[in-house]
Amino acid sequence: MKIMLIASECAPFIKTGGLADVAGALPLALKKQGAEVSVLLPKYSMIGEQYRKSMKHLAHFYVHLGWRTQYVGVELIEENGVKWYFIDNEYYFKQEYVYSSGDFETERFCYFCRAALEMMLMLDLVPDVIHLNDWQTGLIALLLSEQYRICPEFERVKTVFTIHNLRYQGLMNPQFTNELLSIGERALSNVEYYSNVNALKAGIVYADAVTTVSPTYAREITTPMYGETLDGLLSSRKDGILGILNGIDRRSYNPWTDKALECRFSKNSLSGKAKCKAALQKELGLCEDENAPLAAVISRLTNQKGIDLILAALPALMEAGVQLAVLGMGERALEERFGMLASSDLGKGRIAFRCEMNDALARRFYAGADMFLMPSAFEPCGLSQMLALRYGCVPIVRETGGLADSVQNCDAAADTGNGFVFRGYTAGEFLEACTAAVELYRENRAAWKRLVERGMAADLGWDESAKKYMELYKQLAEAR
Numbered sequence: 001m002k003i004m005l006i007a008s009e010c011a012p013f014i015k016t017g018g019l020a021d022v023a024g025a026l027p028l029a030l031k032k033q034g035a036e037v038s039v040l041l042p043k044y045s046m047i048g049e050q051y052r053k054s055m056k057h058l059a060h061f062y063v064h065l066g067w068r069t070q071y072v073g074v075e076l077i078e079e080n081g082v083k084w085y086f087i088d089n090e091y092y093f094k095q096e097y098v099y100s101s102g103d104f105e106t107e108r109f110c111y112f113c114r115a116a117l118e119m120m121l122m123l124d125l126v127p128d129v130i131h132l133n134d135w136q137t138g139l140i141a142l143l144l145s146e147q148y149r150i151c152p153e154f155e156r157v158k159t160v161f162t163i164h165n166l167r168y169q170g171l172m173n174p175q176f177t178n179e180l181l182s183i184g185e186r187a188l189s190n191v192e193y194y195s196n197v198n199a200l201k202a203g204i205v206y207a208d209a210v211t212t213v214s215p216t217y218a219r220e221i222t223t224p225m226y227g228e229t230l231d232g233l234l235s236s237r238k239d240g241i242l243g244i245l246n247g248i249d250r251r252s253y254n255p256w257t258d259k260a261l262e263c264r265f266s267k268n269s270l271s272g273k274a275k276c277k278a279a280l281q282k283e284l285g286l287c288e289d290e291n292a293p294l295a296a297v298i299s300r301l302t303n304q305k306g307i308d309l310i311l312a313a314l315p316a317l318m319e320a321g322v323q324l325a326v327l328g329m330g331e332r333a334l335e336e337r338f339g340m341l342a343s344s345d346l347g348k349g350r351i352a353f354r355c356e357m358n359d360a361l362a363r364r365f366y367a368g369a370d371m372f373l374m375p376s377a378f379e380p381c382g383l384s385q386m387l388a389l390r391y392g393c394v395p396i397v398r399e400t401g402g403l404a405d406s407v408q409n410c411d412a413a414a415d416t417g418n419g420f421v422f423r424g425y426t427a428g429e430f431l432e433a434c435t436a437a438v439e440l441y442r443e444n445r446a447a448w449k450r451l452v453e454r455g456m457a458a459d460l461g462w463d464e465s466a467k468k469y470m471e472l473y474k475q476l477a478e479a480r
Contacts, residue, residue: 001473002127003030006040006116008109008136009098013047013084016098017300018246018383019133019164022213025249027082029466035473038125040116042108043075043086045094051077055086061122063114065107066179072115074123085125087115106172109199110180113139117148126153129473132161135170138203139181145206146187158476160469161207163200163241165380166221166228167304170199204233208476211242211469213381214402218243226378244469245405246381247462248390253363255391255456260360261367265392267456270449273367273392280368284352286323293441294323295434296369296393298362298384301330301338306375306398311337312427313434318346320438325352327365366391371437375422375430379403385419389455394448395419396433406460412440412447418455 009015011024027037043055055075062069073088087093092108099105117140120126132140141159148154174188177197191202204210212218220226222235234241255273256266262279265272274290281288295317299305307330317324326338338353354361366372372388372395381402385395389406397403399421410417420437422429441448 001034001129001470001477002036002038003027003129003131003473004038004040004120004125004127005131005133006137006140007133008041008112010039010041010084013041013051013086014044014098018213018381021249021383022162022164022246023133025247025462026466026469028080029247029462030469031081032463033466033470035470036127037081038083038085038127040085040087040119042093042112043073043088044098045090046096046098047086058085059123060088061118063111063118065111065114065181068180070111070115072119074119085119087112087119089115103173103176106176107180109136109170110139110172110177113137113143114181116140117143117154121151121153124153126157128156128477129158129160131469132159132203132207134162134164135168135198135200135203137161138170138199138201138206141206142183142187142191142202143181146183158209158473158479159207160209160211160472160476161203163204163210163212163221163380166200166212166226166230169193169201169228169230172197172199201230201233204230204237209239209242209472210234210237211244211472213243214245214405215243216404217378217380217401220378220401242468242472244465245402246383246386247465248383248386248460250390250461253387253390255367258363258367260363262364265367267392267453270392270452273452276364276367277370278368280325280364281323283364284325284354285349286325286352287349289323291442292321292323293371293438294325294369295371295373295396296365296388297324297326297328297373298365299326299328299330299374301328301334303331303334304377306373306377306425306430307334309375309425309427309430310373313431314341316431317434318350320435322434322438323350323352325365325369327354327356327358327362329355329357363391366393369393370441371396371434373434374398374403375425376400376403377425382406386458386460389418389458389460392452392456394437394451394455396430396437397421398425398430399423406458410436410440410451412444412451415447415450416454418451418458 007023263272379401
């Protein structure tokens with residue numbers, strides 16, 4: 001079976017968030033399941049030179065966007081049995097950013113959607129299933145249904161559309177979108193959203209199957225609380241929304257082989273984790289106290305991630321002797337708040353803040369910290385809590401989305417669970433979960449060690465999720 005996954009970012013080539021991790025890891029897992037897999041993404045100027053040098057130029061042609069005639073170059077990297085295609089156009093993708101806004105953002109991804117389908121025709125690359133991801137690719141499902149079904153090559157192609165975060169929907173000016181893609185009034189009405197075109201809605205309406213990145217989030221987004229005003233539409237799909245939990249790349253994220261760490265360790269040999277903690281405390285300027293619980297935050301700094309709860313609980317955590325290490329960027333006010341806290345009398349030696357996105361440092365955070373704080377207001381899947389488990393860092397999370405599907409509350413007496421889970425979005429409940437974790441850490445190190453070992457033993461790789469995707473692809477193909 002031929003699968004083409006199309007996304008706006010993909011690790012290791014270009015990454016701003018979890019979508020890139022999925023687009024990079026899922027194809028390799030599908031390949032292991034016997035699929036013939038390719039991936040298509042834009043050729044951004046920010047892609048590293050080591051990858052750009054290894055690209056092979058396959059072809060070039062032109063596409064029409066209204067009155068515009070635009071160049072399409074196609075580049076290829078073939079690695080690990082997967083073909084990674086890149087759409088090259090410097091006008092749209094040479095900027096020093098991945099995402100922007102306004103009419104130019106509309107034009108960039110209308111171009112990408114048109115170029116993707118034309119590339120498949122021009123190079124005879126039409127697959128059995130096109131797997132689309134988030135709003136940047138949603139218009140491909142519309143174009144395929146409204147314009148390209150007349151092509152014999154596309155007559156039997158099926159589409160899967162995965163929602164990675166429902167909040168980001170790709171709103172576009174309808175007149176401008178129609179000028180670019182000539183989709184017509186009927187199609188415009190199908191994807192209308194408060195006098196805009198909604199590109200994510202296009203994926204939901206036109207795809208043959210819609211999935212999201214965890215079972216709990218699939219249920220949540222059909223409710224008004226989490227549905228971002230699309231809950232009615234999502235509930236109306238007769239086949240439902242399938243939730244398939246994301247995984248992590250267990251080969252890349254492995255504390256036994258990770259070269260970013262001070263010392264390697266595993267669930268069967270945890271002594272190295274204490275050395276990683278001491279090294280991290282030294283690197284961050286924290287008091288080098290092996291008995292002080294060290295809590296980590298690795299996150300976009302936005303209140304969606306529960307940063308407001310962390311700040312509200314911080315005085316009590318400091319009173320309990322907890323150290324806090326924060327790595328991330330985001331809202332300016334939150335960056336400034338953590339910077340001030342780290343340099344204050346309260347924070348000296350006890351709070352560390354690094355305002356950056358740094359993969360190697362993030363790995364040292366996971367390996368060196370005892371606890372990982374992730375009290376999100378909503379979380380479609382979340383990979384950070386899985387990485388924390390992999391590195392023996394006990395997650396403290398709110399019961400929502402993928403957090404609920406991957407973290408089970410600790411019952412020390414029964415020796416069950418792999419983290420600490422609270423339900424209500426309040427600072428009080430979050431602090432209760434943190435207090436329970438600190439008490440176990442201080443008062444029963446043997447039980448804490450078993451908790452860490454259970455977390456590290458969790459199977460959070462891609463194999464099972466890839467099997468579920470393959471089952472879906474086969475069901476769609478057989479329904480032709």
